[in-house]
Amino acid sequence: MTSSCLRTHGSPGWMNSCCAELFESGMCQEPGSGGACSHAAQPALKVTSRRPLARTPTSRASTLSCAVHRTPTGQPSSTGGPASNRRRCSAGEGAGMDLAVRQLAEKQHGLFTTEQVHLVGSSRKAVRHALAAHEIIRLTRGLYVLADHYPSTTVERHLQLARGALLLVPDGVLSHWTALLAHGIPVVTVPPEVRLRRPVSSEVRRKGQVRRAGIVIDAGADDAVRASPHGPTVAISTALLQHAKSRGVEEGLASADAAVRAALVPRRELVEKAAADVGPHSRRGRRGRRAC
Structure with missing residues (x-):
């Protein structure tokens, strides 16, 4: 019944407004029983399917402003509902x-x-x-x-941490391998700790050494302080000797050779520094001189 009425008035998407009502009650006249539907002259009514409303996209700025309290999909996180998120965002x-x-x-x-x-x-x-x-x-x-x-490289990260360590310890100076890297002298292995020497600190003097995550602070003042692009350091000869005693003769020799070739320190100064550090006949002194 209804199919003939729709064929009379055109496509299934278009029906006469009156026929639409009669169509529901089953009273619409079919073509085979008396001609065209008597309601064909009425204005047509378009019947459309219901579609879900499009979701309004959230701007990137508003999403970032509440990124801590929302998931990446924009839904409220488990830390609170939408109302609590709005309160957090409004509070800054x-x-x-x-x-x-x-x-x-x-x-x-x-x-x-x-x-x-x-x-x-x-x-x-x-x-x-x-x-x-x-x-x-x-x-x-x-x-x-x-x-x-x-940064992305190990050396750059070490030097960045060295700059930060000087922010935490303003009266400190870079030492050991950290001082060498600050002057562009290569080391065989970059240790994970940044080394500093701090001249004034009752805590450092009492313990001899203070450690925190990634930073080691030694006690003792150094008269010869040298400037570098990454902050003040001990003398290069002192840093080379510290590096050799801490990391071994092989690594110390490699860095000392690079410093001498770059004309950053004379070889004679290295030998004199090693001899004056702990004495000419001590085991540590001989170890330092071999590295130089």
Whole structure:
């Protein structure tokens, strides 16, 4: 019954508005029983299928501003519902690293400390949100770097940590292999720890050495301090001797040879430094002289 009515008025997607009502009640006249449907003159009504409404895309800026509290798909995380997320966003939480902190870090090769965060008026909570959003990377306790300033090579990472260590210990100087790398002198193996020498610290003097994740601070002052592109260092001859005693004759000899060939230190100075360090007849003194 209904198929003949639809054939009379055209395609199934179009029906007379009156026929649409009669169609539901089964009273529409079929062509075979009396001609065309008597309601053909009525205005046509388009019948369309129901489709789901398109979802309005969320802008990238609004997604990043609440990245800590939303999943990558834009759905609220398990830490709270939509209302709590709106409250967090309106309060400014999870909005990323503060502009003042980022500007400070840009002036320090991307590095900053927790103490500096407080000095510019930011908070530890902002640092935690930036860590969760992968905007910064924690190098050691109290020291961070912007994620887009984190280097890819081992030597560059070591020197970056050395710069950061000088931010944590402003009165320290680079020593051992860290000082050699700061002057461009190669080492066979780059150790994971940055070495510093700190002249004034009751804690260092009492313990002889202070360690924190990735940083070793030794006690003792050095009169000869030399500047480098990465911060102040002990004298190159002193650093070569420290490196040889810590890492072995083979690695010490390789670095000493590179320093002499680059005219960064005279060979005679190395021999004199090794002899004066612990005495000419001691085992450690002979070991240092062989490396030089």
